[in-house]
Amino acid sequence: MSxxxxxxxxxxxxxxxxxxxRVCAGDRTAFESLYRCYRPRLLRFLARxxxxxxxxxxxxxxxxxxxxxxxxxxxxxxxxxxxxFAIAYRTALKARRILDDPSDEVVQDEADESxxxxxxxxxxxxxxxxxxxxxxxLPAEQRAVVELTYFQDFSYRxxxxxxxxxxxxxxxxxxxxxxxxxxxLDAQKKEIA
Amino acid sequence: xxxxxxxxxxxxxxxxxxxxxxxxxxxxxxSVERVRVEKHLAExxxxxxxxxxxxxxxxxxxxxxxxxSAEQGFAGLMRRLDxxxxxxxxxxxxxxxxxxxxxxxxxFAVAAVAQCAAIALLAVVLHWPVEGDGPYRTLSAAMPVRxxxxxxxxxxxxxxxxxxxxxxxxxVGGRIVDGPTADGVLVIAVPPGxxxxxxxxxxxxxxxxxxxxxxxxxxx
Ligand SMILES: [Zn+2]
Numbered sequence: 001m002s003x004x005x006x007x008x009x010x011x012x013x014x015x016x017x018x019x020x021x022r023v024c025a026g027d028r029t030a031f032e033s034l035y036r037c038y039r040p041r042l043l044r045f046l047a048r049x050x051x052x053x054x055x056x057x058x059x060x061x062x063x064x065x066x067x068x069x070x071x072x073x074x075x076x077x078x079x080x081x082x083x084x085f086a087i088a089y090r091t092a093l094k095a096r097r098i099l100d101d102p103s104d105e106v107v108q109d110e111a112d113e114s115x116x117x118x119x120x121x122x123x124x125x126x127x128x129x130x131x132x133x134x135x136x137x138l139p140a141e142q143r144a145v146v147e148l149t150y151f152q153d154f155s156y157r158x159x160x161x162x163x164x165x166x167x168x169x170x171x172x173x174x175x176x177x178x179x180x181x182x183x184x185l186d187a188q189k190k191e192i193a
Numbered sequence: 194x195x196x197x198x199x200x201x202x203x204x205x206x207x208x209x210x211x212x213x214x215x216x217x218x219x220x221x222x223x224s225v226e227r228v229r230v231e232k233h234l235a236e237x238x239x240x241x242x243x244x245x246x247x248x249x250x251x252x253x254x255x256x257x258x259x260x261x262s263a264e265q266g267f268a269g270l271m272r273r274l275d276x277x278x279x280x281x282x283x284x285x286x287x288x289x290x291x292x293x294x295x296x297x298x299x300x301f302a303v304a305a306v307a308q309c310a311a312i313a314l315l316a317v318v319l320h321w322p323v324e325g326d327g328p329y330r331t332l333s334a335a336m337p338v339r340x341x342x343x344x345x346x347x348x349x350x351x352x353x354x355x356x357x358x359x360x361x362x363x364x365v366g367g368r369i370v371d372g373p374t375a376d377g378v379l380v381i382a383v384p385p386g387x388x389x390x391x392x393x394x395x396x397x398x399x400x401x402x403x404x405x406x407x408x409x410x411x412x413x
Contacts, residue, residue, distance in 0.1 A: 155221035
């Protein structure tokens with residue numbers, strides 16, 4: 001898929017795992033390679049499924065810091081991308097939960113100071129607006145499934161692992177999302193016509 | 194490899210294949226399922242056109258996502274990493290982290306919006322349209338906010354704390370219904386008829402950078 005720029009240069013699983021092994025040893029060059037490999041995909045995923053682009057950049061940083069600190073906990077039972085996307089998804093959900101906490105004290109163990117700015121993300125306004133109109137008709141968890149399937153090439157099992165839900169739920173969400181999107185797309189076409 | 198699965202036929206087969214088509218399209222099905230889908234596809238015009246529709250859908254959804262530079266992004270990440278390791282070396286009293294950071298107001302806004310489950314998650318902005326000059330136009334163009342009560346636009350100063358923001362909003366019975374824009378402007382709903390006093394009250398708060406009543410003709 002042409003959209004996921006950088007994903008193509010992204011190394012295959014074995015090379016990614018080798019990078020992660022070096023990250024475990026505190027190798028920042030390896031970390032940078034991993035970051036560059038995942039940045040476009042994660043940004044896209046986060047911006048499209050959960051948050052505004054500005055927030056995506058920050059959740060990306062939070063995610064990669066977790067990868068840096070927890071690299072040694074990756075046990076190889078799934079693909080590295082599944083592991084990293086699952087961290088991204090959880091990090092995003094965590095940011096969302098923060099306001100449910102009635103106290104002002106926020107338990108914080110992974111995210112920290114952020115330096116990335118919203119200006120880092122520029123938008124092709126017209127197209128993005130059209131896509132937004134389509135996607136905003138869907139609940140966030142359906143958007144996540146759509147994005148991971150169509151634009152990140154995840155299998156339904158991998159998506160289930162990322163979203164931490166049963167495989168059947170993934171299929172059902174996709175089914176409903178497709179039906180809804182289809183209607184929206186037809187409506188949009190009619191509008192243009 | 195289980196032949197009985199592959200041989201399954203009729204409406205049940207059609208339905209099962211329908212649910213697998215998206216992953217047939219992205220090429221991630223296992224061999225058993227792939228064979229099953231291909232076999233069914235060959236003889237089911239419905240599924241064939243469904244697949245075509247999905248290709249079209251993918252294209253429609255495929256707006257470019259232009260991100261900032263990876264160099265800048267990584268440099269920012271490294272700053273955080275360094276700060277973090279320094280503070281880890283010092284006394285282990287890490288405070289509220291990002292939530293007390295100067296960038297937090299934006300964060301808060303985003304988290305707050307997402308937290309307003311139904312409305313916000315549906316209306317939340319994936320990509321704010323950048324047409325128009327100011328936040329108001331952007332907001333009005335962006336969202337059909339479905340909520341009762343009066344609406345205001347509010348923005349906080351960058352150094353506002355979580356507590357200040359929460360207090361400011363709860364003092365006027367405000368609920369975030371949408372936003373933020375890239376510059377951190379939120380739409381909040383306050384009880385019907387209280388927009389005027391709410392604006393005054395919000396402006397009196399040090400943490401508040403901007404508060405205006407939102408009286409705009411919304412495109413239906
Ligand atoms: Zn069929």
